Amino acid sequence: MAVEEAVQHAGEAVEHAAPAIHVALAPEQIAALWGFPITNTLLTSWVVMLLLAVLTFYVRRNLSMIPGKFQTFIELLFGYVHDFIETTLENAVWARRMFPLLLTLFLFIATANLIEFTPGIGSILVHYGGETVPLLRSMNTDLNVTLALTVIAVLAIEIAGIVALGFWRYAGKFFNFSSPLNFVVGIIEFISELSRFVSFSFRLFGNIFAGEVLIAVVAFFVPYFLPVPLMAFELFVGVVQGAVFALLTLFFVKMAIMEPHGSH
Amino acid sequence: MDGLISAFGIDWRLLVIQGVNFAALLAGLTYFLYTPVMKLIDERRERVAEGVRSAAEADRKLADAKTTGEGIVGTAAREAEVLVATARSRADEKGNEILKAAEVRAAGVLAEAAVNAEEAKRKALAESSKEIARTAVLAAEKILREKSA
Numbered sequence: 059m060a061v062e063e064a065v066q067h068a069g070e071a072v073e074h075a076a077p078a079i080h081v082a083l084a085p086e087q088i089a090a091l092w093g094f095p096i097t098n099t100l101l102t103s104w105v106v107m108l109l110l111a112v113l114t115f116y117v118r119r120n121l122s123m124i125p126g127k128f129q130t131f132i133e134l135l136f137g138y139v140h141d142f143i144e145t146t147l148e149n150a151v152w153a154r155r156m157f158p159l160l161l162t163l164f165l166f167i168a169t170a171n172l173i174e175f176t177p178g179i180g181s182i183l184v185h186y187g188g189e190t191v192p193l194l195r196s197m198n199t200d201l202n203v204t205l206a207l208t209v210i211a212v213l214a215i216e217i218a219g220i221v222a223l224g225f226w227r228y229a230g231k232f233f234n235f236s237s238p239l240n241f242v243v244g245i246i247e248f249i250s251e252l253s254r255f256v257s258f259s260f261r262l263f264g265n266i267f268a269g270e271v272l273i274a275v276v277a278f279f280v281p282y283f284l285p286v287p288l289m290a291f292e293l294f295v296g297v298v299q300g301a302v303f304a305l306l307t308l309f310f311v312k313m314a315i316m317e318p319h320g321s322h
Numbered sequence: 323m324d325g326l327i328s329a330f331g332i333d334w335r336l337l338v339i340q341g342v343n344f345a346a347l348l349a350g351l352t353y354f355l356y357t358p359v360m361k362l363i364d365e366r367r368e369r370v371a372e373g374v375r376s377a378a379e380a381d382r383k384l385a386d387a388k389t390t391g392e393g394i395v396g397t398a399a400r401e402a403e404v405l406v407a408t409a410r411s412r413a414d415e416k417g418n419e420i421l422k423a424a425e426v427r428a429a430g431v432l433a434e435a436a437v438n439a440e441e442a443k444r445k446a447l448a449e450s451s452k453e454i455a456r457t458a459v460l461a462a463e464k465i466l467r468e469k470s471a
Binding site: 083084085093094095097100107113114117118121123133140158159161165166200201202203206207209 | 328330332333335336337339341345346347350352355358359362365
């Protein structure tokens with residue numbers, strides 16, 4: 059396929075042009091456990107989970123009816139997210155159901171992107187399988203991570219649609235035999251539904267990966283000063299990407315649980 | 323497609339691990355963080371609503387009490403007026419009675435005095451006529467004595 063060759067050539071071209079800049083699309087394996095590969099992005103995702111666990115522990119320990127400053131912030135965030143979901147879905151029950159998934163998607167992705175420039179990530183090297191590879195690597199620069207999140211998000215969307223409308227009525231949104239036009243529209247909808255696997259995963263992966271590559275290139279040619287504002291911008295992009303991922307999931311859930319057209 | 327998958331390092335085992343990872347995170351955060359925090363927010367919201375409700379209730383009660391109090395004061399004022407009026411009229415009645423009794427008694431006293439005076443006059447008259455008679459007798463005796471002497 060042309061795309062594959064282009065991708066491979068692109069990788070080679072970068073490596074040939076500037077050997078000092080190491081760009082790898084795939085995550086590097088750093089260990090193996092019971093036949094399962096442990097990659098540096100997987101290790102980073104565990105670090106992110108640990109950070110969120112610490113946050114949970116801290117919030118839980120100080121939880122009280124009269125909130126402190128940090129608790130107020132957490133409550134404001136949760137309350138805002140919950141109210142936003144409820145406004146969008148126009149349904150309190152569905153808002154309560156989707157709230158944990160959407161907030162976790164945001165917190166997981168945003169936290170991972172916020173720590174991407176922490177010293178140590180990408181700079182601590184380990185030897186594994188005869189290669190020298192970084193121990194930690196920004197989580198969302200691995201398509202495995204973003205694809206896994208995408209599969210979960212898309213499954214949640216489809217399951218929400220089936221639970222809200224029932225299997226046959228939900229399937230009827232895509233396989234509609236009432237008229238040729240509706241049939242074609244349904245098929246197009248089905249394809250756009252499938253295309254979410256690609257759009258969700260590659261949007262997040264592409265944004266964060268491109269940011270990393272950009273910082274690497276800039277750091278190589280104009281070190282010390284120019285990377286700083288770019289890093290700040292990439293952190294902003296990282297949080298925005300977390301929000302975008304959760305928001306798109308929310309909007310697609312809204313579309314999935316809505317009554318099919320022409321049913322009223 | 324295989325080239326694309328290997329270029330990005332896609333591995334189904336990694337996908338599974340990441341999926342399980344995320345599911346664990348979702349379950350953990352839901353149980354330990356979202357549920358308690360949302361419960362707390364709901365509880366506080368309920369408490370605030372309760373506070374607002376009871377404040378409205380207190381206001382209503384206060385207004386009620388004010389109305390009742392004003393009513394009581396009004397009734398009391400009216401009753402007091404009636405009482406004063408009654409007392410005044412009764413006092414007037416009593417005064418009249420006393421006056422009348424006094425008049426009657428005064429009239430009684432006057433009549434008695436008149437009777438007494440009449441009696442005294444009659445007595446005086448009777449006595450004076452007796453005196454005159456005695457004087458006349460004495461005078462006659464004197465004259466007789468002179469004549470005899």
